[in-house]
Amino acid sequence: MKTTRYYALCILTLFLASGCYNDTEEDLYGAAVCDLTNVSYSLGVEPIVAASCYACHSQANAPANGAGIILEGYDKLLMAVNNGLLMESITHGANASPMPKNAPSLSACKIDMIKKWIENGALND
């Protein structure tokens, strides 16, 4: 009887352990499937900022929700790139308010994409 229970436990453990292999590649490797080649403003960065920041920092919403800080459009975003506050805020650095405000931080991949775009010259591409 005891042996049966022992085997049952072993099988259960195997089941639970093999559950790990159902993790998606993204869960397991994260950055490895994060495509950082040719991150452009229009196809990479702008959609991220639009989805996570425009609720407060679009031209229309900034006065009421975003302390007047507009990040909509290349020229406006570039200002936040150049004064360092864009990276500082999304990486929750000590010198800016953590963004997006009152929400979980951007995924590591999204942060890396924005970082890469800046490293490549923050082009209006």
Ligand code: HEC
């Ligand atoms: C829910 C509204 C809201 C969202 C969403 C939001 N912000 Fe903000 N943001 C604010 C407010 C309000 C401030 C003014 C500072 C404060 O209250 O913390 C601010 C300030 C900033 C600043 C200036 C920080 C400083 O310390 O001077 C930057 C840069 C910024 N936000 C970037 C972003 C980015 C990038 C996103 C998206 C990833 C984002 N914000 C999303 C509301 C928001």
